[in-house]
Amino acid sequence: MSITEERTNNVIGQRMLRREDPALLTGEAKFVNDLAIPGALHLAVLRSPYAHARIKSIDVSDAASMPGVVAVYTGKDLQSTWAAPMPCAWPVTPDMKNPAHYPLAVDKACYVGDGVAAVLATSESASRDAIDAIDVVYEPLPAVIDLEDALSDRVVIHDAIGTNTSYTWNLKVEAAEGAVDQAFKNAAFTVSERYVQQRLIPMAMEPRAVAAVPQPFGGDVTLYSATQVPHILKVMTAITLGIPEHQMRVVAPSVGGGFGSKLDVYAEELLCVALARKHGAPVRWVEERSENTQATIHGRGQIQNIELAADKDGRLTAVRVRLIGDMGAYLQLVTPGVPLLGAFLYAGVYDLPQAYDFSCTSVFTTMTPTDAYRGAGRPEATYAIEVAMDALARAMGIDPYELRKRNYIKKEQFYDASGNPTGYTAFHGLNYDSGDHLAAAEKAMQHADYVALRKAQATQNVPGARKRLGVGMTSYFEMCGLAPSRVLASLNYGAGGWESATVRVLPTSKVQVVTGTSPHGQGHETSWAMIAAEKLGVAPEDVDVLHSDTAIAPLGLDTYGSRSLAVGGVAIAGACDKVIDKARLIAAHQLECAAEDLQFEKGTFSVKGSPDKAVPIAAIAFAAFTAHNLPDGVEPNLEAQYTHDPKNFSWPFGTHVCVVEVDTETGKVDVLKYVAVDDCGNQINPLIVEGQVHGGVVQGMAQALYEEAVYDGDGNLKTSNLAEYLVPAACDVPPITTDFTVTPSTTNQLGVKGIGEAGTIGAASAVMNAVIDALSGLGITTLDMPASPNNVWKAIQAAQGGTK
Amino acid sequence: MIPAAFDYKRAGSAEEAISLIGQYGDEAKFLAGGHSLIPLMKLRLAQPTVLVDIGRVKDLSYVRDAGDHVAIGALTRHMDVEKSPVLAQHAPLLAHAASHVGDAQVRHRGTIGGSIAHADPASDLPATTLALGATYVVQGPKGKRDIAARDFYKGFLESALAADEMLVEIKVPKMNGAGWSFQKFNRRAQDWAIVGVAAWRNNGTSGVALVNMGSTPVLASAVSSALSSGASIADAASHAADDAEPQGDLNASVEYRTHLAKVLVRRALEEASK
Structure with missing residues (x-):
């Protein structure tokens, strides 16, 4: 039964204010650094100032004798502490090279920020x-900051593996051998483009923070961490430190954003736990902002070469992609898998025949390790196909929207001949659950007033115009709801993709939802309460949501990849169903009827056709608690646990349109209008959905216009604070029009798809297409991100032969 | 984000502050609003061993009509400069420039004297007061002296202030209805200018100064000379960078910065001439 048929409580779909916000907005929420931990020692990490250097010697004697200092450790000192190197959970190929990586470097530092020594002291200062x-005496070695230079192995970073190449991963799908080459040979139009996905710094509002508290006897440790992944962290800490897993408890208190950067297992978490056990005292660490720019993972970092082949009408006939992925100095938790998450999406929302050739080679560099950052692989893929589609439209001399319309997967292709929803099985074999790209695009175009914009552009963009108008669009498909465990197995991922939920109706009929997702700003407490309230027919305020503590919610796979609702939320609905099934047996017993004769509506069971014969779930909860009169074989208490393993990814989609004005004198880009029409299936709380779109769009726009982690030739990060790394602030953000189409997912009972990453996935390419569109009349057809004033001005100068 | 250890002394008056700074010598720094110094200390780029806090010296916060000029106490917060009715009437360019400093939090804490004494070429108010022909009043153990703004800036974060002197007042000549413009070009609203221009024009006289176009705030004398000898705005603006020695950074190459200065000076003069 689908939620729409069963919807009886009208909670889902309400614009409810977030219950998390009063504590956050008044400063009462407790983050790791707010926890009072008596007797805690403070950890500080000395970091390499060199991108690549041999550690010749470390003299800690002065430091060790300073007031308040309890101990100083080098990498060598702690070598025997680690039962295993730091974890990488995604060996994408059997021969992937993964150099051993320890919390403190031993012989060599491989990026600026690599930890080389640790101090424990009685105060933070x-x-x-x-x-x-x-x-520390270092022998500096050459830095490797260019991906093509890294590929050449001119300087090999990790001696033990003898090459900078970590792996090459291929996805070639051809209807018949040679189909891709043939398509390019026969193409009426081809484009060949090269894009650089610059490195980005995730820059969560709260930097990382860790506190490890050992129990006085028996070896148990509680690890508090500003993490997205308490469950994964618990397992990995146990393995890396050789601690029996049942002795590890991980708690993520209020966590101030992550964007993927807290989807990891970090050196400082392992150091705090190891040293807390060694010293028998709590050990805590909080990251400084500048430290965060170097010691926490970066995102993106790819060179993309994409070629499209099209027939005379512009219909795509083949796509070929060659990527170089920047892994940074080491592989973190899912570093190598990030390009793979995009590998299926380089044909975007288009109806491509089986002629697809994707290959990614990933290399080590002497920079901060990269890993998942909001969208992880999918924004990169969407950027490449969508900017290339505009290039194709220019090559053909047709409107970019017209080109897209000729290529969209059509609504009817998601249904069989008799109109049953079957999803659309794409060239690579994955099934897209549902979609209507044209509807979302049309809606976006109406909001943008596309036809009028093109007219205004023709009037404005005359030769010599100081300000030029540009319109850009992006239609995207996002692979969300990570992930079906069997698909993860085929990609060599080290875990499953299920999510767990427990729903418990207390004797007084209040409800506890225990989830394995781990919110860090998404508002899960609000949304999850709404799901349970809808299903059980209780008020949302009567539902409490427990999470992010492995002692309270022992089963879970945490929050990332727009998975929480499409997997974790669906698990809650499933657990509610089990609770209702059990309650139905008790109700039938009380009402002396057959269970199948009962209907459940607005929290009450009643006999079909005799509505006066009814019992509310509150009464059943109490009866289940007293257990005075339960049917035979029914256990006391009203509680159920359910684990949802999605049978498919969910596939949100949409179209974004961006309108910019470019000042040709200064190169400055002003975003005049931004329209986002997204389709994430059914929405639990539209207010939260809109918030996610806003944040995501700004983050994608930031990649297009502002943000870039810049390294100099020696491998020094030049953007190591918020004055130099340009995160846009509220006053820099243009008005964003959000609207939606609703095409429910057919593969889960809530019909939901996920919205956490959509904005980021659509925005960077929409903005860049608009900027290039504004400038194409000046002969500019390609532009690197970020489209900073200096970069845009330089491009205009170059296009005009350096004269002006 | 933890500065190195330092001693903290609070001064109740300008005299006490000067005496304290004399006592501790080179290792001491005045602390006013703290919005330039404290970030440098947190990054350990500055490690003064003594801070002399002058934030409670109340009689240095004022904006007064002083006849031919407006007198501004050195500890006047940016927000009070921005909102001053006296400045709105007699030196609107300065009040407007103050509204562009940092963000609202910075403007409520930072002071005009702190910004000028810090002598950051990228700050808005040093260049603006330079364009306006301001005079800075400084006080030392032997009393007060005046330093013209054009003689004040000696190098990157270096000024004509002696180690035991404190900036106490800024005298800004009244603008007498001159046309003016403040052009601040940056990527984010809260940032320092990549290039900024403060300019005014009145009956054949003018003042133009540049933000972030060298190691000090730059008086674009060549522009004013060109204007007074009858050059068009476009021609005068082509001299914008004649007196500047801009540096390249992440936001702008030397070439781009030079180009921007010309564009922004032209726009400023166009606006000031309306």
């Missing part, structure tokens, strides 16, 4: 002062 007193 004493620990910070002491790291300045550690004397």
Whole structure:
């Protein structure tokens, strides 16, 4: 039964204010660094100032004798502490090269920020002062910051593996051998484009913070961490430190954003736990902002070469992609898998025949490791296909929207001949659950007033115009709801993709939902309560949501990849169904009827056809608790656990349109209008959905216009604070029009798809297409991100032969 | 984000502050609004061993009509400069420029004297007061002296202030209805200018100064000379960078910065001439 048929409580779909916000907005929410932990020692990490250097010697004697300093450790000192190197859970190929990576470097530092020594002191300031007193002698080695240079192995970073190439991963799908080559040979039009996905710094509002608290006897440890993944962290900490898993408890208190950067297992988490056990005292660490720019993973970092082949009408006949992925100095938790998450999406929302050739080679560089960052692989893929589609439209001399319309997968292709929803099985074999790209695009175009814009553009963009108008669009498909465990197995991922939920109706009929998702800003407590309230027919305020503590919610796979609703939310609905099934047996017993004669509506069971014969779930909860009169074989208490393993990814989609004005004198880009029409299936709380779109769009826009982690030739990060790394602020953000189409997912009972990453996935390419569109009349057809004033001005100068 | 250890002294008056700074010598720094110094200390780029806090010296916060000029106490917050009715009437360019400093939080804490004494070429108010021909009043152990803004800036974060002197007042000549413009070009609203221009024009006289076009705020004298000898705005603006020695950074190459200065000076003069 689908939720729409069963919808009886009218909670789902309400614009409810987030219950999380009062504590957050008044500063009462407790983050890791707010926890009072008596007797805690403070950890500080000395980081390499060199991108690549041999560690010749470390003298800690001065530091060790400073007031308040308890101990100083080097990588060598702790070598025997680690039962295993730091984890990478995604060996994407059997021969992937993964150099051993320890919390502190031993012989060599491989990026600026690589930890080389650790201080424990009785105060944070004493620990910070002491790291300045550690004397390290380095032998500097050449930095490797260019991906093509890394590929050449001119300088090999990890001696033990003898090459900078970690792996090459291919996805070639051809209807018949040679289909791709043939398509390019026969194409009426081809384009060949090269794009650079610059490195981005995720820059969560709360930097990372860790506190490890050992129990006095028996070896149990509680690890508090600003993490997205308490469950994964628990397993990995146990393995890496050789601690029996049942002795590890991980708690993520209020967490101030992550965007993927807290989907990881970090050196400082392992150091805090190891040293807390060693010293028998709590150990805590909080990351400084500049430290965060170097010691927490970066995102993106790809060179993309994409070629499209099209027939005379512009219909795509083949796509060929060659990527170089920047892994940074080491592989973190899912580093190598990020390009794979995009590998299926380089044909975007288009009806491509089986002629697809994708290959990614990933390399080590002497920079901060990369890993998943909001969208992880999918924004990169969407950018490549969508900017290339505009290039194809220019090559053909047709309107970019017209080109897209000729290529969209059509609504009817998601149904069989008799109109049954079957999904659309794409060239690579994955099934897209549902979609109507044209409807979303039409809606976006209406909001943008596309026809009028093109007219205005023709009037405005005359030769010599100081300000030029540009319109850009992107239609995207997002692979969300990570993930069907069997698909993950085929991609060599080290875990499953299920999610767990427990729903418990207490004796007084209040409800506890226990979830394995781990919110860090998404508003899960609000949305999950709404799901349970809808299903059980209770008020949302009567539902409490428990999460992010492995002692309270022992089963879970956490929050990332727009999975929480499409997997975790569906698990809650499933657990509610089990609760209702059990309650139905008790109700039938009380009402002396057959269970199948009962209907459940607005929290009450009643006998079909005799509505006066009814019992509310509240009464059943109490009866289940007292257990005075339960049917035979029914256990006391009203509680159920359910684990949902999705049978498919969910596939949100949409069209974004961006309108810009470019000042040709200064190169400055002003975004005049941004329209986002997204389709995430059914919406639990539209207010939260809109918030996610806003944040995502700004983050994608930031990649297009503002953000870039810049390294100099020696491998120094030049953008290591918020004055130099340009995260846009509220006053820099243009008005964003959000609207939606609703095409429910057919593969889960809530009909939901996920919205956490959609904005980011659509925005960067929509903005860049608009900027290039504004400038194409000046002969500019390609532009690197970010489209900073300096970069745009340089491009205009170059296009005009350096004269002006 | 943890500065190195330092001693903290609070001064109740300008005299006490000057005496304290004399006592501790080179290792001491005045702390006013703290919005330039504290970030440098947190990054450990500045490690003064003593801070002399002058934030409670109340009689240095004022904006007064002083006849031919407006007198501004050095500890006047940016927000009070921005909102001052006296400045709105007699030196609107300065009040407007103050509204572009940082964000609202910075403007409520930072002071005009702190910004000028810090002598950051990328700050808005040093260049603006330079364009306006301001005079800075500084006080030392032997009393007060005046330093013209054009003689004040000596190098990157270096000024004519002696180690035991404190900036106490900024005298800004009244603009007498001159046309003016403040052009601040940046990527985010809260940032320092990539290039900024403060300009005014009145009956054949003019003042133009540039933000972030060298190691000090730059008086674009060549522009004013060209204007007074009858050059068109476009021609005068082509001299915008004649007196500047801009540096390249992540936001702008030397070439781009030079180009921007010309564009922005032209726009500023066009606006000031309306």
